[in-house]
Amino acid sequence: MDRLLAWVLVLYPRQMRRRYGPEIAELTLDLIRLEGRSPIGLFVSLAVDGLRCRMTWFARTRLTTAIAVTTSVVCMAVVNMGAASAKQPGPPPERVRAHLRSAEPEPETARRLQGAGRPDYLWGAHVTVRGRRRSVSAPGH
Amino acid sequence: MRLPERSVLVLTSLAGGDKHGYALLKDVEAFSGVVLSPGTLYGALARLEEDGFVQRLDADDRRYPYRLTPAGRAALAERLAESARIASLGLRRIALAE
Secondary structure (H helix, E strand, O other): OHHHHHHHHOOOOHHHHHHHHHHHHHHHHHHHHHHOOOHHHHHHHHHHHHHHHHHHHHHHHHHHHHHHHHHHHHHHHHHHHHHHHHOOOOOOOHHHHHHHHHEEEOHHHHHHHHHOOOHHHHOOOEEEEOOEEEEOOOOOO | OOOOHHHHHHHHHHHOOOEOHHHHHHHHHHHHOOOOOHHHHHHHHHHHHHOOOEEEOOOEOOEOOEEEOHHHHHHHHHHHHHHHHHHHHHHHHHHHHO
């Protein structure tokens, strides 16, 4: 009978079997010995409960895993969005700044620079860079 | 979280004092007429212990007594108050219909 009981208890989830298995076995044997309950009926009931427990346990474990994965994905998305929004255009590199310092605006461009509040006023203006005449073009041109 | 019926029966039994599995089964059967199987009882106890509503005490022989925790007492009180409110409403409506 003990062997049959051990086989039936295998149907329970491992964690539950380890913690409560000896108690379930003891209680089942008590019910058979003290109350004269039918062993077959008890074993069938134990088996059904074991399968039900296993399904519940499995569903809860999967639900827990799904929640953990979803939370991780959401956290990573939030962190990435924060990092992307925190990216500001930094100052131009030293090479570009040196290039701009070397540019000498022509008189017309200088006048535009003094009165211009908008950068597009400069598009088409001419500057001299290292002795060579250049025109200021709009971005992308 | 709503407590299942079998958990309410187990908590109600433990509200009367610490008990091990066999005593719990007999007590539940005596006050409610419900005959729990060993698997059902320990399934409920496992969930209640995980939720912190019952506590397993040190074993005497191979039997572990279980005790209701303060959290379990509060959860049981809340659930019974809800049941009492529904029962009261139902009884009033039945009385009105007669």
